[in-house]
Amino acid sequence: MEVNSYRDLKVWQKAVELSVECYKVTGEMPKSEIYGLTSQMRRASVSVAANIAEGYGRDNTGNLIQFLRMSQGSLKELETHLIIASRIGYLESETVENVLKRCDELGKMLRSFIRTLQSTKQ
Numbered sequence: 001m002e003v004n005s006y007r008d009l010k011v012w013q014k015a016v017e018l019s020v021e022c023y024k025v026t027g028e029m030p031k032s033e034i035y036g037l038t039s040q041m042r043r044a045s046v047s048v049a050a051n052i053a054e055g056y057g058r059d060n061t062g063n064l065i066q067f068l069r070m071s072q073g074s075l076k077e078l079e080t081h082l083i084i085a086s087r088i089g090y091l092e093s094e095t096v097e098n099v100l101k102r103c104d105e106l107g108k109m110l111r112s113f114i115r116t117l118q119s120t121k122q
Contacts, residue, residue: 006056011109015049015071018102022078025099029090037090041081047074048106061117068114072107079103 006012022045026038033039048071055067079100086096 006053009052009056009113011106011113012049012052012056014102014106014109015052018078018099018106019045019049021099021102025091025095028095029085033090037081037085041078041085044074044078044081047071048078061120065114065117068110068117072110072114075103075107075110 003009019042022041026041029038051067051071051074055064055071058064058067082091082096082099082103085091086093
């Protein structure tokens with residue numbers, strides 16, 4: 001597969017899908033959380049895809065790796081928010097488990113992409 005844009009990257013596509021899913025599930029949360037946990041979860045999920053795109057746009061492998069690592073951090077932040085939302089009863093545990101599975105898959109993709117870039121950079 002030829003990559004002409006960050007939009008061609010499977011990891012970016014999966015990150016966008018995760019963000020869309022997060023918007024859907026946070027819509028079920030109490031309206032009182034719109035500026036709290038809901039906002040933080042949405043921001044973190046969007047940040048995963050946005051950092052992939054920004055890193056790709058820097059047109060430098062070292063910068064791309066740095067931004068992919070920031071994506072990993074945002075992903076872990078999102079996972080933490082999901083776990084908290086589940087524990088306080090804002091989201092069903094089954095819903096959270098499904099989203100966490102997506103997070104795990106995306107995390108593996110990010111790690112693999114970073115390792116590939118590091119090996120080609122040397």
